[in-house]
Amino acid sequence: MEITSQQFKAVSSSKLKDAKLQKALKQAKGGFVVSRAKVVKELDNFEEIRQAASDVRDHCLAHLDSYLEEWERRAQEAGTVVHWAESYEELNSIVVQIAQDNQVKKIIKSKSMVGEETGLNQYVEGHGIEVKETDLGEYIIQQAGEHPSHIIAPATHKSKDDVSELFAEKHKRPRLDDAEKLTHEAREILRPHFLDADMGITGANFMIAETGSTVIVTNEGNGRMTTTMPRVHVAISSIEKCLPTLDDFALMMRLLPRSATGQVISNYVSMTTGPKRAGDKDGPEKFHVIILDVGRTRVLGSELRDALRCIRCGACMNHCPVYQNVGGHAYGWVYPGPIGSVLTPAYNGIENAIDLPNAATMCNQCGVVCPVKIPLPDLMRKLREKQFEKKLKSNMEHWSLRLWAYLALRPKIYSIVTRVMARIGRILGGDSRRIRRMIIVGQDWTKNRDMPAPSGRTFRDIYLNKMNKR
Amino acid sequence: MSARENILARIRSANKVAKNPDVIGGTAVDRIKAHPSSPLPTLDWENENHFKLRCHELASSLDQIDSLDHLPKAVNRYLNENDLPKKIVCWPEFADLNWSDENLQMEGRSAVGEDKVGLTGSYCAIAETGTLVMLSGEDQHATTSLLPETHIAVVSRSRILRTMEEAWELIRNETESVPRQVNFISGPSRTADIEMTLVYGAHGPYRVHVIITE
Amino acid sequence: MRVGLFVTCLADVMRPSIGLATLELLKREGCEVIFPEGQTCCGQPAYNSGDRHTAQEFARKVISEFADVDYVVIPSGSCGGMVKTHYEELLNDSPEYRARAQWLAARTYELTDFLVNVLNVDSFDTTFQGSITYHDSCAGLRELGIKKQPRKLLDRLNHVEVKEMSGPEQCCGFGGAFSVKYGDISSRIVDLKCDDIEATEADAVVLGDLGCMMNIEGKLRRRGNHKTKVLHIAEVLTGLVGNETE
Structure with missing residues (x-):
């Protein structure tokens, strides 16, 4: 089957707007999740x-x-x-x-x-x-x-x-x-x-x-x-x-x-x-x-080996908050959901499915329902590591992380920068104390959500100030 | 080299590279020979009652008789209750019972597409899941439990086992080698592929009727 | 007992009241609270983005900062899970740090777990009153087994009624960078979470992770709900809430 996983983001956004699909997914979720819970409980x-x-x-x-x-x-x-x-x-x-x-x-x-x-x-x-x-x-x-x-x-x-x-x-x-x-x-x-x-x-x-x-x-x-x-x-x-x-x-x-x-x-x-x-x-x-x-023997000799335990039950996708909302076609190949997010790049090359291992909240609902205990979030993280090693991350993600890491590993500068950020954020929040539109990093957050504003002072400053007053 | 040799060589080299400990241990041959049982369900149940309960959950109907002599009467009763045709295809082992007393037309042969009711025995049954176990054989036709819209199965009370593991052990002990097909049948054919709506009679029987005998 | 407070980078900048409430809870029970001033982040953003090397730097930093305490308490299941369940694997190429990671993991507690299972606190002096519904954040629940602990604590409050929502264990869709990179999906998931929260008609939704709080609060407000409070359990247990601490 031809792989279209590179279109995950665009396809998933359109699936979210597909009312008929949304109805079907809701129905399926109810059926699978509820029935599984019942029969699992029965087996002591x-x-x-x-x-x-x-x-x-x-x-x-x-x-x-x-x-x-x-x-x-x-x-x-x-x-x-x-x-x-x-x-x-x-x-x-x-x-x-x-x-x-x-x-x-x-x-x-x-x-x-x-x-x-x-x-x-x-x-x-x-x-x-x-x-x-x-x-x-x-x-x-x-x-x-x-x-x-x-x-x-x-x-x-x-x-x-x-x-x-x-x-x-x-x-x-x-x-x-x-x-x-x-x-x-x-x-x-x-x-x-x-x-x-x-x-x-x-x-x-x-x-x-x-x-x-x-x-x-x-x-x-x-x-x-x-x-x-x-x-x-x-x-x-x-x-x-x-x-x-x-x-x-x-x-x-x-x-x-x-x-x-x-x-x-x-x-x-x-x-x-x-x-x-x-x-x-x-x-x-x-x-x-x-x-x-x-692909199987390649996976067998790799860090993704645990994925080969899979018995193809589909519980990981049935319980996945991402799959539950975008459906299987968005994943762009044979296996959707968390197991697909591992197998698709593993069998087809990680550069052909960049989004899949990242499009997960790491909630581990998949891992806890998997009947053969495949640590799916860990495997997705391994794939993210491979992407990082092969420099397949977007510039945006790469540089924002670099900047953040640079600061957070230098506590003195970090405390000053965060102090300023907390102040600015408080001002941007205004009376409503929420930010309605962010640019560059976070624009996708505020498209459909507000960002609660920081309260103005860092914990570090408040705490150290109190200590000094003593 | 052939695909087979290439694949096996890749498996061996992959297994050397990977750092996955074998938690169970032992070799392939050892495990096959010993076929150890893994943890079984710990719940306690009485096999016959549990089997009946499961049949009920699976939408199989149930009846019981004291001996095979009463089978024609029981079959006729079921057909009447469900308004089903009186022409039946059956495994040869049942063909010689007194069917004419009940005005039932019984044919001991393998089933074809036109057959509406099929009567089979069963090798054993599994209480844990309400399952009938059928082994294919010269006179145990697989089609009889598959093609007709109604499947009537006779189960011997003494062969209602606890688990699938017990069924395998019985097969290992009683047969020289596994037959072509072992079928585990649990209730009528079903699907929920359209909007998760449960529908009976997808491709196999609409109805499964289990008659327990001594 | 010397208790190290790891306030988490998010609470430090966005919502210091969580840190202050945690501090208060520990002090009331007579703990000697140590706040290593150089602390920033547990390294989870780097870890989950696949930058293992940077994540290791953060792990070593945290391990060094909390080398001299009896316990470490973290008011977050997510950061707690990082320290308790991922550091050891992350540092497995250095025997020294691996051992230190084990040492740290053994004495690191998520706040509610610490209050219930170490301090055994049975009463709280709080001004908070009203009905609440509790959301089980994923990392706390599935990495650390935080489920009964917060409910036990809430049960001990006199003027609080807990109304369970449908699917309290369902992910809110935050997922760190996921919420920004896949904003449309994240936003839909939290929309459904908000439906479940609102259906309880509780005065507040309470949880133990600031990331999820920001996601839920941001969505509730955008939906036009300005009524349902979004609170950290430490804030509920002390009455030290949100912006009032400035």
Whole structure:
């Protein structure tokens, strides 16, 4: 997917003014945050389980080469064809090759963020093969020709009215005004595709080394359809999605649905190990898994390594005050919110996403809800350090900080300068004691807010004056 | 070198560079062999009751019978109550029960798009989450619990386990290797992709009916 | 006990009443208060902008200034969090300073934490009366676990009624440089915070961090609300408020 993160500031400002989007974001926030809080409370040792999950993910990353080899060996024993890809182009071309080798004309697809990264749909369609997204949200997005704005709720930026209009136009049927009817219309439209598609593509939430399996977690059942109905199944995933054992997977499942949608469990958890067995009446004849490494190994060897623990639940964005107000598209790439602010520059180059690590209040709401304890604000700060080292900071920010540091490291001059500033600020504040318009530094503060004026004397002066009087 | 070799080499070199301690320790092979359990929920519950409670929360309906002989009657009762068709596709293991007494047309085969009601057994069930566990197999068709609008599942009371970990342990002990697909089914298919409105029957069944038997 | 007062650069210049109120609270309990005159800033602006080297200079400066006290008290969760949870990592390339950072972190307290858990203060002489709603500032809450402490203190006041707002833990959108660099987003976040504050109809919103106070007060006033007071908890506990201290 093309990256547009450098437009973050302009796009986010326009998203703030988009009334329809604001309504949708408010709705989503209420749903996700409230539901998560409820099911987390119900699990009395949630924190202990969360720590264990973080430890398991770290352990797996520390032995990732061995786990991937163990996984591959067992997957191959079960008849899975395993491919490795070092670039988006390589993954996409493997998919097309498999499709062509098997005379595939139509593909049904269950949601995959790796597929979004590689721009898979566009590539496959460019080779004359039809691809149907089947997750309702992804289907809506595909029909609208847009990108997902959230990793688990891709169409969360769209209102019901948008969907009504879109479906009426694309399905050439009478307009429906009810979420239930719209959902069932999509079901009706997509059902024949499930039954006659030649190939199914899914992501993989996890790859389990103990059994050589891939797992997908869904609510709609489209994932089960995609892994069961077509004669060829291709799962695309990335190296860090590995997990050691089935028990480790069970541990993750206590956290993933809770953190993602506030469910105790997702409706369908499907673990696939190889293609159809002798005697099986259903299931694909061929099963391929493609494992991607773009950016992952670079992050593994960097200070951002903890980000690879991510299990893609979306809790960080659901709880982020910035995401809650600007939505996912402003972030300009596949992963929005705090995890996106780390992964986007990490995978695409920090110079291509300067704003993202800075556009955070460092409130750490993301860090405390992350089921695998990724210290997201710390990682964003590491990226800021990289920007500073590479001199990617704006002149304004650079020089105002330099000036401030120069003064604040020299207490004598500092006390005089601050004394003057406090006086001037008091005068500027006038009777109302607030400054309504600042220039240069702070102009963006006073665009929509006042600046409370300083009260006129510094604490230092008042305190020292009192001491001297004694 | 192949992509595979390149990637594995990069992982090894990255892991040497990074200063992240492995807090759990041990090698990959050791952990896979020992598959230690992580902390489990500490809340105490009685499995059958908790399973029923969870089914209820997930919008699965429930019934119970003393023996499989009573299954046709229970199925018919459910179909009548919900005004559903009397033609059913089922796993072959149930095909020979006395369905004709209830005027039910039962076909033991894998399901197709036109089937409206599917009847399956289940390998086991999980109390913690109200989940049915299905293993794919020669006569355990995955389509039966997926394509029809209504899914009726028979669960044996003695196989209602506490957690997913227990289900994995049972699978390890009872099967030679994991089947092609292990499906954990928790209630009817659902989505909330349009304005967070919960809708049942996205792509899978609209209704899941669980019948617990001895 | 010798208690070092780190007044914070923001309170020093913008709102000295916070420092004076803190001083008063400590003195009333018999603390010997030390105010190192050369103190300026904890270094957080440099740290959060990615200038690690400058941040280290500030950390070493603060560590040296507070080398000779039993405790350090800071009327800010944000600056307290910087000293208590970030200095050690920041100085980890020097064993000497790393050890000194640990030493300092162990005796540094955010004000309300100090009043509740060290001094155990159970009554306050304050002129403040009225209803208040408490906003949990992010760093205090998530870095230092400041949640019950201010509420315990407020409970001990006779003429104060606490009305919890919806989402008191939701960030106000300040975020230091964020509030200036991403003014539109910051302003929207604080707008929503103001909605929650106003819905309580409390006389005052009280908190423990001046940055967030300025953000909230600036927004309330721009919205035309001149009624809801924005106060630091030290000001409430002493009655020494805002501009009255000139």
